[in-house]
Structure formats: structure tokens, C-alpha cells
Amino acid sequence: MASTAHRVCMAMLALPAIALAHGEIVVDVGHTLAAPGATSARGRSEFEFNLDLAREVTAALQARGRSARLINEDGLIPSLKARPQAAEGAAFLLSIHHDSVNAFELQPWQWQGQALDYNDDFAGHSLFVSRDNPDTARSILCARIIGARLQRMGFEPTYKNGRRRAYADPMHAVHYYDGLAVLRHATMPAVLFEAGVIKNRDEELLLRDPARIARMADGIATALVACLTAGQPADDEATADGPPLQPVVE
Template sequence: MLLAPIAVPASPAAGGSPLVAVDIGHTLQAPGAISARGRSEFEFNRELAGRVVTALARLGLEAVLINADGRIESLQARPERAAGAVFLISIHHDSVGEQHLTPWEWQGIPLDFSDLWAGHSLFVSRRNPDVAASLMCASAIGARLQRAGFVPTEKNGRRREYADAQHAVHYYDNLVVLYQARQPAVLFEAGVIKHRDEELLLRDAARQQRMAEEIATGVAACVTAGGIAAPR
């Protein structure tokens, strides 16, 4: 799939460069999935999102981190906090359905795992005000990740229609953070934390950094080439 240029409005950020909103999925009180070794999804999300913000800054983009303290009050507040940004990416880590989980014990703690699926995926909503740009950005991110050797998952293709099968982009129309955003928006699932081997990879700082740099490069290619409309 060829990536058409996407434009940025004249400078929504104070420093004159495009402003990107990076959302940390879940909260301290609702931490999302629990990994095979007992770590919350929120902790994974916060680490990777922080690295994405730093990588964006290195590329000359401004970024705002949403939900940094893990205490955001609602799903609706996430897109509200992204006001003024030209693009919103929400960082998550994936799980599997209960029917696919196997009980096990880790350091004396009863937990569960599934080694059936690993890999990343991306989601856009057809209810977003700029679905075409959302898809273009998701495809740009997916392409960068795959060129760098990151392998997408096939798990989500079982339930979610592909928007761009080559780059593991799916439609998920009713995700609040996507359809209530006023700008193009993408939700990124970095990997499956219930998979025992992938969980260890997702906790590796060097690998997190490589993934963050590829995400940031995909975002930068999307928002600096010219075509995203200013938030309405």
C-alpha cells in the first residue's frame, strides 16, 4: 500500500512544530490486562508511551503525554486532552480471551498465560472525523515496524475487519478514544502480554526503544508531509 503525503496545519504547537498527543491506555484503578508474570498493562503502556514521546522530540515534533499519572477521569477525557494536537496515538498492550488462557504459577503466584498469539496490531475508527488520515498514519506506523523486523499478530484478524491487512491495521469503530478524537487517531497494541516469551521482549528496554523510534518515525512521516486537517 502506497502512503500518500498527509499535511499538517500551520503550527498548532507553541514551538511551531506539529503537536502529537500520546495517550497512555488504562489507569491505576483500571490497569487493563495482567501479564503472564503479573504485571499490569498500564505499566507496559506507560513505559512505551514515554519512550514514544522522547523519540518524537528527537525528530523535532512536540508531544503531549495524556494520562501520565494514571488518574485520568474518563475515556472521554482522553480525546479532550488531545485538543490542539494534529494526531493522537493511544498506546496499549494486547491480551487474549479467557477461553484461551492456561493457569500457571509464577514465583508462587497463581496466574495464567496463552502462547497462542504474539505480535503488534493497529486500530482506526470509521467514526473518526478523518478516517482516511487515521488509516494513512496507522499504515505508516505499521510499515515502519515491519521494516524494522517487528512481526504483527494474526489474532485480531479473527474478530476485527482489516483496514490494511499488509500492515495489520484493523477497523474498531466504537473505541471512544478514536471516534471522539477531533483529529486523526490510532490505537496501537504493542504485543500480547499473556504470551510468556513476548512478555519478556516487551519488557526489554532496548527493544522498547527500537519500537518507540519506529512508531515515532511513522508518525513523523505522516504528519510532516502535508495533509492532516486542523482539529475542528
């Protein structure tokens, strides 16, 4: 449990309601060209998946009248800390990623002459927040609303990350990952979204489908706008700020 002084400090840093309701939303494309993240079961980089979805989320937010900006579209951002720095002054930061599995859980296979690997046991989206963020309460609330909206639309979450990361909300697959640099260095509420497991051969095909990408982006945008416009953190969200439980990852 965070100290009273810590909670007061966090509350002072929280953005006013008008800034949340009308401020810019920054969408971060996870990973880079030089460090493209996981490789899918069919050999496509995570960065490419992230870019496709991040572009659609940004467009969906703009279609709802929100100021939204994409960062790291060229894949050349110089560091992890540069991501929240590039979002400075925004009302919210959403970082888009796609999930993998542990190396020891992968199975080898051949795809179009390439020696690759896969795991068909896990599929689904998940969300992450940090208690080192200055507005953990709003971060959790928006993650919950995004998760709930996607589930109502028929998207299924994964619970595999509960093996390593504590839950902020188990129903909607929202986890604490305090040490994530893109979340902990942000000066605004921030969420990292894992859209699905690209090592799963069936889900990879879904995550490549333009119509499905657009539908998922629509759900994310709808939920995020609702959260920032009218959402009020619950008591457990408002008292969520506290010392990190995970090692810091710079």
C-alpha cells in the same frame, strides 16, 4: 460506503497540512491505576507496559523536533472521553496499549508463587482506527506507515484480531474498531496501537526489555512524523469514512 455529504463533512473537519506537519502530537497512556487493563503472564499490569512505551514514544518524537505531550502519565484520567478532550487542539492522538487474548484461550500456570495464566499461541503488534473519527483517511495512512516501518525493522504483527475486527489494511494489521471512545471522540486523526501480547510468556519478556522498547518507539516516531509531514492518503483511505460497523463502547 459513506454518502457524499458525509465525506464532504469529514473533509471540512480534516486538519490543514501545516497543522499536521507542525502541530502537537499527544501520546495517551492506555488504562488507569484503578482499571489497569490486562495482567501479563508474570503478573504485571498492562498500564505499566503502556507507560513505559508511551514515555519512550514521546521522547522519540521530541528528539525529532516535534511537539509531543504525554497524557495520563499518572494513571488518574477520569474517563475514556477525557482522553481525546485532553488532546484537544493537537494534530494527532496516539493511544498506547498492550494486547491480551480471550479468557477461554488462557492456560493456568504458577509464577513465583502466584497463580496466573498465559497463552503462547499469539504474539505481535496491531493497530486500530475508527470510521467515526473526523479524519479516518489520515488515521489509516498513519497506522499503515507505522505498521510498515515496524515490519521493516523486524517487528512482527499479529493477525489474531482479524477474527473479530475488520481490516483496514491486512498487510500491516490495521483494523477498524469504530466504537473505541478514544478514537471516535477525537477531533484529530487518531490511532490505537497494541504493542504486543503480554499473555505470551516469551513476548512479555521482550516487551519489558528497555532496548527493545526504545527501538519500537523509534520506529513509531519515525513513521508518525513522516506521515504527518509528507503523507498523502490513498483513494481507499480517502473514502473510508462511513457508518460504524461495531457497537459503540463509551
